[in-house]
Amino acid sequence: MACPLLAEKYEEIAYKKFFGNVNPVEIEIGCGKGKFLMRRAEENPGINFIGIDRVEKWMKRRKQQSEKKVISNIRFMKAEARGFLTDAIPQTSVSVFHIYFPDPWPKRRHHGRRVINTDFLRLLHARLKVGGLIEIATDDEEYFMAIKKSIAAAMELWDNVRETRNERILDGMNKTNYEMKWESQGKPLFYMELKRK
Numbered sequence: 521m522a523c524p525l526l527a528e529k530y531e532e533i534a535y536k537k538f539f540g541n542v543n544p545v546e547i548e549i550g551c552g553k554g555k556f557l558m559r560r561a562e563e564n565p566g567i568n569f570i571g572i573d574r575v576e577k578w579m580k581r582r583k584q585q586s587e588k589k590v591i592s593n594i595r596f597m598k599a600e601a602r603g604f605l606t607d608a609i610p611q612t613s614v615s616v617f618h619i620y621f622p623d624p625w626p627k628r629r630h631h632g633r634r635v636i637n638t639d640f641l642r643l644l645h646a647r648l649k650v651g652g653l654i655e656i657a658t659d660d661e662e663y664f665m666a667i668k669k670s671i672a673a674a675m676e677l678w679d680n681v682r683e684t685r686n687e688r689i690l691d692g693m694n695k696t697n698y699e700m701k702w703e704s705q706g707k708p709l710f711y712m713e714l715k716r717k
């Protein structure tokens with residue numbers, strides 16, 4: 521467990537300065553190698569994208585490209601999700617959060633390490649615009665059920681909750697690395713979309 525006293529601090533992002541415009545913002549949490557977000561950014565020049573992962577080596581090349589502004593509407597950053605969202609992301613400023621195949625931590629004694637829980641959903645809710653979306657995917661059915669329980673614990677936050685199996689809800693043709701890997705192995709995949717009230 522990270523010591524809270526040593527937790528990283530992040531500056532609040534001023535989008536106008538950061539991207540040079542005030543276009544809508546989408547954030548991918550745990551973006552890994554960043555394949556999904558890069559393609560989505562190329563296809564949606566009128567939206568700004570931030571991809572974060574706490575492990576820099578997965579997205580090293582993407583981060584270097586984004587620092588050189590090869591594609592002007594995307595930035596990759598090494599960051600831990602909770603601290604980053606708390607410190608760096610202004611309230612009610614995000615259109616879509618993408619969270620695909622978060623580490624499932626299948627052992628019961630490790631469930632506390634899972635990124636999605638009731639508190640985290642509240643944090644995402646506070647950073648989303650009204651009508652904003654959270655897109656979630658996992659291959660771990662038990663984690664999916666636990667996420668559903670966390671949502672049910674604060675159902676008043678959400679206007680609409682959709683779930684599908686083996687069918688991506690948003691941006692159906694664009695997949696993450698893990699999504700392609702598990703799909704090719706024939707694993708069942710669980711998807712969810714939450715719409716903020």
Ligand SMILES: C[S@@+](CC[C@H](N)C(=O)[O-])C[C@H]1O[C@@H](n2cnc3c(N)ncnc32)[C@H](O)[C@@H]1O
Pocket residue numbers: 549550551552553572573574575578599600601602619620621622623635696697698699
């Ligand atoms: C299983 S991988 C999935 C990567 C990618 N989303 C995909 O679908 O291909 C989970 C990723 O989440 C990152 N991660 C886990 N916990 C995190 C946290 N608290 N903050 C930021 N990234 C995190 C890991 O480093 C890893 O790259």
